[in-house]
Amino acid sequence: MRDSLTGERDKPTPSVLVFGATGTAGQGVCRALHRAGYMVTCVLRDGQSPPHAAQSLHANITQPMPQILGQFDVVISCVASRNGSREDAWAIDHAAQMNILQVAQRLQAKQFILLSAICVQNPKLPFQFAKLAFEKALMASGLTYSIVRPTAFFKSLSGQIPRLRKGKAFLVFGNGELTACKPISDDDLGNFIVDCITNRAKHNQILPIGGPGPAVTPRDQAQALFGLLGRPVKLRRVPVALLRIIRGGLRLAGVLSPAAQRKADLAEIGLYYATESMLVWKGPEQGYSEEKTASTGTEHLFDHYAEIMRTGADVPRGDHSVF
Numbered sequence: 001m002r003d004s005l006t007g008e009r010d011k012p013t014p015s016v017l018v019f020g021a022t023g024t025a026g027q028g029v030c031r032a033l034h035r036a037g038y039m040v041t042c043v044l045r046d047g048q049s050p051p052h053a054a055q056s057l058h059a060n061i062t063q064p065m066p067q068i069l070g071q072f073d074v075v076i077s078c079v080a081s082r083n084g085s086r087e088d089a090w091a092i093d094h095a096a097q098m099n100i101l102q103v104a105q106r107l108q109a110k111q112f113i114l115l116s117a118i119c120v121q122n123p124k125l126p127f128q129f130a131k132l133a134f135e136k137a138l139m140a141s142g143l144t145y146s147i148v149r150p151t152a153f154f155k156s157l158s159g160q161i162p163r164l165r166k167g168k169a170f171l172v173f174g175n176g177e178l179t180a181c182k183p184i185s186d187d188d189l190g191n192f193i194v195d196c197i198t199n200r201a202k203h204n205q206i207l208p209i210g211g212p213g214p215a216v217t218p219r220d221q222a223q224a225l226f227g228l229l230g231r232p233v234k235l236r237r238v239p240v241a242l243l244r245i246i247r248g249g250l251r252l253a254g255v256l257s258p259a260a261q262r263k264a265d266l267a268e269i270g271l272y273y274a275t276e277s278m279l280v281w282k283g284p285e286q287g288y289s290e291e292k293t294a295s296t297g298t299e300h301l302f303d304h305y306a307e308i309m310r311t312g313a314d315v316p317r318g319d320h321s322v323f
Contacts, residue, residue: 020078028186089127176219182210188297
């Protein structure tokens with residue numbers, strides 16, 4: 001087929017294989033692929049349905065997947081561990097991703113786009129080290145890669161809305177200004193990831209990315225939400241030292257109890273998100289940089305808050321949530 005204006009032969013539309021399509025970020029990617037006209041196949045667990053009328057295959061990503069066959073130009077993985085605990089992290093963020101990479105290599109895909117996380121640049125947690133280990137394997141694979149490291153999602157910054165609807169205070173650590181992020185919506189992130197297919201400037205790159213506008217703190221979020229509710233700001237301050245005490249106690253108990261060890265892992269994640277910004281990390285001496293954190297998209301967190309308040313929509317809990 002030739003283009004009617006240039007007379008040049010059209011390039012065939014790339015076929016895309018998507019893993020993790022049913023998560024909120026994965027759904028955003030599938031919507032963006034659908035808008036762009038790509039041929040999309042989603043790999044799902046048994047019983048799941050593909051978003052946006054895509055083709056589907058069923059497999060268990062924690063095992064080798066010889067049943068996945070076909071010709072795919074691009075593999076996109078939006079897979080992530082749910083709670084970030086040590087066992088879950090290495091099973092999903094590394095081992096399952098390695099299974100996905102093996103599928104991409106076996107099917108001779110040309111390109112692999114990975115949804116990672118901006119927090120891996122300053123790693124302290126098991127899931128961050130697991131993600132970094134897979135990133136290293138991907139970069140050594142010979143495939144054209146794009147590693148997308150987004151800041152905080154709208155979903156993960158909306159978890160306190162049910163508390164506020166009940167008249168409770170907004171929980172903050174310290175003064176509510178210890179951390180900041182440039183929130184990104186699922187659709188803006190999806191558009192950014194899909195652009196990696198054809199945008200050569202994004203090939204073989206690690207891409208930290210945030211949403212539009214300035215960085216926001218938890219205190220900023222509280223002020224926006226109480227403004228929408230028409231109520232004065234009510235904060236409940238949680239000392240960071242308390243989190244450290246809880247973590248230490250669970251670590252001691254974890255020597256004898258696997259259940260306490262798992263709880264200690266979750267407390268460690270809570271402490272991390274209470275004290276570390278989701279912005280580009282410039283190093284121990286320079287800290288985090290709003291200016292170095294690139295922005296994309298048009299959707300703003302506070303507009304998202306306004307829509308939730310207007311519609312009364314339920315708010316799903318985000319993964320790795322502190323609260």
